[in-house]
Amino acid sequence: MTTLAAPPIDLAPRLASGSLSDFPIPHGREEAWRFTPLDKVKHMLDVDPDAGDVTSEASGFVTVGPIDAADAGHWLPTDRAAVVAWVSAGTSVRVDIPADTAVEEPVIVHLKAQAARAHAHVDVRLGRHAKATVVLVHDAEADVSGNIVTQVGDGGDLTMLSILDESDDADASGVMSERVQLWHWPVQIGRDATFLGSAITLAGSVVRMLPSVTFAGPGGSATLLGAFLASEGQYLEHRILVEHEAPHCTSSVTYKGALSGEGTHTVWVGDVVVRRDAIGTETYEMNRNLLLDDGARADSVPNLELETGDIASAGHASATGRFDDQQLFYLQARGIPERVARQLVVRGFFVDVLTRVGSRQWRDAVLDRIAQRLGMEPELERELKADS
Amino acid sequence: MSTLKISDLHASVITDDGPREILRGVTIDVASGSTHAVMGPNGSGKSTLAYVIAGHPKYVVTQGSITLDGEDVLQMSVDERARAGLFLAMQYPVEIPGVSVSNFLRTSATAVRGEAPKLRTWMKEMKDAMGVLQMDPKFAERNVNEGFSGGEKKRHEILQLSLLKPKIAILDETDSGLDVDALRVVSEGFNAFREETGAGTLLITHYTRILRYIQPDFVHVFFDGRIVESGGPELAAVLESEGYERFITPATP
Numbered sequence: 001m002t003t004l005a006a007p008p009i010d011l012a013p014r015l016a017s018g019s020l021s022d023f024p025i026p027h028g029r030e031e032a033w034r035f036t037p038l039d040k041v042k043h044m045l046d047v048d049p050d051a052g053d054v055t056s057e058a059s060g061f062v063t064v065g066p067i068d069a070a071d072a073g074h075w076l077p078t079d080r081a082a083v084v085a086w087v088s089a090g091t092s093v094r095v096d097i098p099a100d101t102a103v104e105e106p107v108i109v110h111l112k113a114q115a116a117r118a119h120a121h122v123d124v125r126l127g128r129h130a131k132a133t134v135v136l137v138h139d140a141e142a143d144v145s146g147n148i149v150t151q152v153g154d155g156g157d158l159t160m161l162s163i164l165d166e167s168d169d170a171d172a173s174g175v176m177s178e179r180v181q182l183w184h185w186p187v188q189i190g191r192d193a194t195f196l197g198s199a200i201t202l203a204g205s206v207v208r209m210l211p212s213v214t215f216a217g218p219g220g221s222a223t224l225l226g227a228f229l230a231s232e233g234q235y236l237e238h239r240i241l242v243e244h245e246a247p248h249c250t251s252s253v254t255y256k257g258a259l260s261g262e263g264t265h266t267v268w269v270g271d272v273v274v275r276r277d278a279i280g281t282e283t284y285e286m287n288r289n290l291l292l293d294d295g296a297r298a299d300s301v302p303n304l305e306l307e308t309g310d311i312a313s314a315g316h317a318s319a320t321g322r323f324d325d326q327q328l329f330y331l332q333a334r335g336i337p338e339r340v341a342r343q344l345v346v347r348g349f350f351v352d353v354l355t356r357v358g359s360r361q362w363r364d365a366v367l368d369r370i371a372q373r374l375g376m377e378p379e380l381e382r383e384l385k386a387d388s
Numbered sequence: 389m390s391t392l393k394i395s396d397l398h399a400s401v402i403t404d405d406g407p408r409e410i411l412r413g414v415t416i417d418v419a420s421g422s423t424h425a426v427m428g429p430n431g432s433g434k435s436t437l438a439y440v441i442a443g444h445p446k447y448v449v450t451q452g453s454i455t456l457d458g459e460d461v462l463q464m465s466v467d468e469r470a471r472a473g474l475f476l477a478m479q480y481p482v483e484i485p486g487v488s489v490s491n492f493l494r495t496s497a498t499a500v501r502g503e504a505p506k507l508r509t510w511m512k513e514m515k516d517a518m519g520v521l522q523m524d525p526k527f528a529e530r531n532v533n534e535g536f537s538g539g540e541k542k543r544h545e546i547l548q549l550s551l552l553k554p555k556i557a558i559l560d561e562t563d564s565g566l567d568v569d570a571l572r573v574v575s576e577g578f579n580a581f582r583e584e585t586g587a588g589t590l591l592i593t594h595y596t597r598i599l600r601y602i603q604p605d606f607v608h609v610f611f612d613g614r615i616v617e618s619g620g621p622e623l624a625a626v627l628e629s630e631g632y633e634r635f636i637t638p639a640t641p
């Protein structure tokens with residue numbers, strides 16, 4: 001368990017470019033790559049003519065077609081993995097919610113890799129004053145890198161979930177697929193718009209999930225949530241960047257992770273930058289990690305940079321803790337066997353963040369998966385859910 | 389009819405500087421239907437005795453024995469002891485984030501009873517038990533002990549007692565931190581439990597005031613890790629008027 005002293009964030013706007021040559025292959029000492037096991041991902045950091053696309057089925061608000069420059073909108077890649085995905089992907093999966101439309105049912109997008117290595121471009125646009133929930137279900141059976149370019153129109157209200165999990169037909173014994181997943185998730189939030197984005201990361205042997213938020217106008221609100229469960233030597237990295245440039249915007253980041261097993265490693269980096277003009281900003285970020293045994297390691301690095309003091313509030317918290325023996329004793333002293341007691345505590349650890357993801361149905365689905373990964377009896381999980 | 393038999397119990401707490409002996413030969417029998425008040429000054433080892441009976445991993449027994457109806461309690465895990473019929477109402481109940489009272493109570497009732505209670509009767513059972521303790525039904529939706537006031541924590545402990553119906557109950561300073569009204573309600577909750585089940589009780593307390601609501605059959609003075617004097621309810625009156633001094637002075641060299 002380590003909480004590292006935060007190095008200062010590079011305040012200069014990041015390089016954004018669609019050209020491969022602008023981003024050299026990282027060597028591992030760069031701040032953004034320093035934790036990542038580069039040897040396991042380097043094949044994804046150069047172009048491979050045999051790589052496939054990531055597609056999905058078209059449906060109500062979803063179209064799938066050849067990628068073109070318009071798919072990027074105002075966005076451009078900001079690192080090597082992103083640019084490789086951008087120049088490699090031939091297909092764009094577009095989710096388009098027209099202005100003034102309220103979509104009741106969640107729009108569910110099942111991503112499908114067409115080859116063992118594949119690149120994705122996902123383009124999510126919510127029109128002005130529209131409201132929708134979009135769920136991206138990743139394909140954990142392939143090495144994938146991709147960008148989820150998200151735009152929330154003025155006054156819009158977008159809820160998104162990114163679910164990275166073993167598919168149902170994957171080996172139920174809990175053995176993790178040896179897969180690499182490198183994702184950028186840039187979100188631009190319009191004036192007075194609301195975004196709630198949750199990253200649920202359960203699968204993958206090496207995962208980098210990088211949500212970033214910018215505000216295109218004042219009054220925007222971003223809530224970024226995350227839950228990750230790592231075991232059996234998985235490497236799961238979540239790196240968040242929130243840039244407050246517009247005034248009177250709000251951001252709230254809450255990530256929780258539980259980890260176990262020799263060599264398992266999770267990384268959470270939360271960079272929040274409040275630029276000079278972003279007066280009235282309200283921001284809070286939090287990461288909590290629960291170590292289930294001594295083999296696993298969690299790095300947690302919150303960074304908050306203020307270029308103005310004229311803000312409403314700013315804070316961050318980060319804590320990595322071991323299993324609490326007092327909690328176990330209390331539950332066991334009520335007759336609850338140790339194994340069940342442990343499961344209750346871990347489930348309880350996640351339940352508050354999962355309750356906020358904006359979909360009861362997906363909260364329950366994720367709780368089911370966590371229960372399954374913890375080896376919990378299905379009846380117990382059913383009982384617990386019936387009651388809450 | 390059950391008996392918790394504690395004989396010449398010695399136990400140490402595991403600290404960073406190694407083990408430190410706290411209990412120095414405790415002997416007491418608690419049988420069904422009888423209530424034993426154990427009274428002693430701060431730091432005399434009362435909670436240690438309670439924790440050792442419940443099996444807290446921070447303590448090691450170095451000598452002596454604990455049996456419940458002849459079964460060796462010291463060989464049982466914490467949860468086995470609870471399922472065997474022991475219950476400890478804790479002095480400092482623990483917060484369990486994200487676990488609702490209702491989930492917790494049902495999971496523990498299922499464990500202790502060996503099967504999940506029928507949903508309909510369970511709801512009624514819980515409602516009735518909460519009613520006796522004057523607890524708001526909304527309480528069941530809160531997380532275990534999280535943000536509970538001192539009084540709420542103690543009511544919640546007695547609520548568990550009345551639902552789990554142990555053979556032997558150990559109450560560790562259930563009265564401390566309660567105002568007069570709460571003390572009366574909690575005591576009534578306990579008395580209802582005792583009447584219904586005929587359980588035996590070890591009532592640990594620092595003050596005599598709870599004994600106005602819960603009648604003990606025996607009173608024991610606890611000092612320096614052992615029982616130094618035992619008697620009937622009249623002993624509580626002596627403690628009330630004279631304090632612990634008279635009992636502890638000879639023990640101090």
Ligand SMILES: Nc1ncnc2c1ncn2[C@@H]1O[C@H](COP(=O)(O)OP(=O)(O)OP(=O)(O)O)[C@@H](O)[C@H]1O
Nearest residue numbers: 401402403410429430431432433434435436437594
């Ligand atoms: N974890 C521990 N580490 C070190 N010493 C401990 C620990 N737990 C208990 N002790 C010591 O053991 C002794 C007995 O403590 P215990 O809590 O059993 O007393 P008590 O009679 O319940 O006191 P109180 O009336 O304050 O509740 C005290 O001196 C206490 O400091």
Ligand SMILES: [Mg+2]
Nearest residue numbers: 434435479561
């Ligand atoms: Mg005590």
